[in-house]
């Protein structure tokens with residue numbers, strides 16, 4: 001059964017310009033179910049741009065991106081959201097929704113906008129919040145939360161989305177030490193359940209402990225892609241961040 005071996009995401013020779021400036025050149029890699037992959041590179045290396053490309057927010061100049069075997073351009077927003085969940089780096093001040101309502105928005109790709117959440121779904125959302133140790137925030141207003149608390153709520157929303165590919169932009173930013181530890185334990189559990197985690201990080205030493213595989217971006221392309229034991233060697237870390 002070829003389907004079972006197909007990569008969850010395949011990026012083939014992707015190049016991208018922003019404002020007529022070349023940002024990425026001939027980037028190729030694939031992501032499989034059950035993998036936890038870190039994306040590393042110096043400031044401005046193109047990590048966020050690469051994430052925006054695979055999320056379908058921007059189109060590549062050339063190259064192809066496939067998700068679950070289908071070209072990204074053939075997906076509707078809703079169909080895409082059933083396969084990729086995204087936790088952005090920034091925390092935008094939104095309307096003063098309650099935390100539980102923000103988390104329930106994770107189910108929107110499967111429902112119409114005006115759907116009323118079943119009690120089973122509300123219970124599920126509460127369980128996700130508890131899993132992230134923020135059950136006490138359930139009925140707080142999102143706009144009143146701290147940056148780290150908002151980050152955890154956005155992760156809860158992404159988990160309720162139940163997409164097999166979780167894309168996280170610097171997920172540990174703003175989290176205290178305990179929340180970071182719990183986050184990585186949870187991400188490991190999710191990969192064991194078959195989820196694929198693709199996350200940027202600025203902490204190569206931490207990445208060496210928590211990720212299985214690392215993709216290093218430098219000079220607009222991939223410097224190294226492999227198991228953290230080799231991709232995050234002292235030599236390559238030094239090379240990656242040199243000026």
Ligand SMILES: Nc1ncnc2c1ncn2[C@@H]1O[C@H](COP(=O)(O)OP(=O)(O)OP(=O)(O)O)[C@@H](O)[C@H]1O
Pocket residue numbers: 018019021023041042043044045046047048049050
């Ligand atoms: N909208 C834009 N228009 C023009 N250039 C952009 C735009 N967004 C990003 N860039 C440029 O593209 C390059 C890659 O930016 P990107 O945000 O992808 O880097 P990054 O690796 O995520 O950086 P950081 O670690 O600082 O978050 C940078 O040189 C940046 O200045």
